Amino acid sequence: QLSKRLATVAKYVPEHARMADIGSDHAYLPAFLALQGKISFAVAGEVVKGPYENAVHEIKSQNLDHVIIARLADGLDAVNLDDQIDTLTIAGMGGTLITKILEHGLAKLSTVTRLILQPNVGEYGLRKWLMEHDYEIIAEEILAEDGHTYEIIVAQPATDPIMYTEAQLLFGPYLVQQQSDVFQAKWQEQLTHLKQSIQHMEAAKNPPLDKIKTFQSEVKAIQEVLA
Ligand code: SAM
Numbered sequence: 001q002l003s004k005r006l007a008t009v010a011k012y013v014p015e016h017a018r019m020a021d022i023g024s025d026h027a028y029l030p031a032f033l034a035l036q037g038k039i040s041f042a043v044a045g046e047v048v049k050g051p052y053e054n055a056v057h058e059i060k061s062q063n064l065d066h067v068i069i070a071r072l073a074d075g076l077d078a079v080n081l082d083d084q085i086d087t088l089t090i091a092g093m094g095g096t097l098i099t100k101i102l103e104h105g106l107a108k109l110s111t112v113t114r115l116i117l118q119p120n121v122g123e124y125g126l127r128k129w130l131m132e133h134d135y136e137i138i139a140e141e142i143l144a145e146d147g148h149t150y151e152i153i154v155a156q157p158a159t160d161p162i163m164y165t166e167a168q169l170l171f172g173p174y175l176v177q178q179q180s181d182v183f184q185a186k187w188q189e190q191l192t193h194l195k196q197s198i199q200h201m202e203a204a205k206n207p208p209l210d211k212i213k214t215f216q217s218e219v220k221a222i223q224e225v226l227a
Contacts, residue, residue: 002032004145005118005152009091012116012139012154016040017087020079022101023047027055027068029089034067042068043085045078076105087114095122099129106133115155123151127169134158140174142182149186151175170218171225184226191222 002010006029013019017039021030024044033039044059046052055070071078079085088109090098098119102109115135119126130137136158142151151172164173175183194215201212 002028004143005150006032006091008141008143008150008152009089009116009118010038012114012152013038013087013089014114017114018083018085019043019087019089020045020076020083020085021089021091022075022078023051023090023093024055024070025051025092027058027070029091030068031058031062031064034064035062039067041083043078043083044068044070045073045075046070047072047074074104075101076108079105079108081108081111084111086112087116088112089116089118091116091118093120095119095124095126098122099126102129102133113156115153117153117155118150119153120148120150123153123172124170126153127164127172130155131162131164131169134162136162137164137173140172142172142175142178142180142186144182144185149182167221167225170221176225187222187226191219191226194219194222 010029010033013033015038018041019030019039020043021027022045024030024046027044030039030042030044034042044055046055049072052070052072059065059068059070090101098117117126127137134157135155137153137155139154140152142149168176198212198215201207
């Protein structure tokens with residue numbers, strides 16, 4: 001049984017995909033998809049030995065060696081162009097780390113037609129990277145599970161130049177339109193947090209004026225979106 005978070009990522013993996021799941025840990029995501037017969041091939045990439053061994057174990061115990069291969073490597077070094085990977089999933093890490101993996105692996109992205117990314121934090125920077133590298137966001141989801149809020153961003157190479165506004169980068173072009181309950185709760189909480197931080201900073205001996213200004217503009221942006 002996959003978590004709701006990984007099941008949502010799985011939903012966006014196309015039928016017969018040749019996928020790479022980077023930072024796969026137990027390889028639960030590709031294993032779930034392979035057991036359903038949904039994918040043709042998967043690389044489960046891991047940079048740390050323990051999680052890599054978890055992946056090897058899961059693949060073996062589920063008899064999925066003919067579909068999934070675990071590789072111990074940093075980011076997209078786990079992938080060869082010969083693998084003809086068309087779908088890339090990276091889930092359960094910070095947006096900055098996901099961005100780094102994409103940036104360092106740019107050459108390996110030439111065959112990839114779908115990215116399914118689930119940053120735990122740092123969604124703004126990830127969306128910005130996607131925009132600057134000519135990827136368009138084609139779907140987004142936000143969900144709550146075990147007290148955490150997760151966003152899933154699905155992207156593909158763009159045919160035309162992509163220009164998102166600052167608000168779209170921060171809130172997500174689709175999420176901001178949908179305004180789901182989870183979305184509203186996330187940003188309400190962030191609003192409260194920012195306001196408290198501003199109060200604390202203003203009470204300091206030497207208030208960090210630049211930081212206060214940045215936080216205030218985020219407060220304004222959130223208020224506009226939630227209005
Ligand atoms: N993807 C799974 C999920 O969403 O449940 C596991 C997420 S786990 C929190 C993050 C995994 O990413 C860890 O196992 C870690 O070793 C791996 N990781 C971190 N940096 C990596 C990199 N540069 N290349 C490959 N794997 C990486």
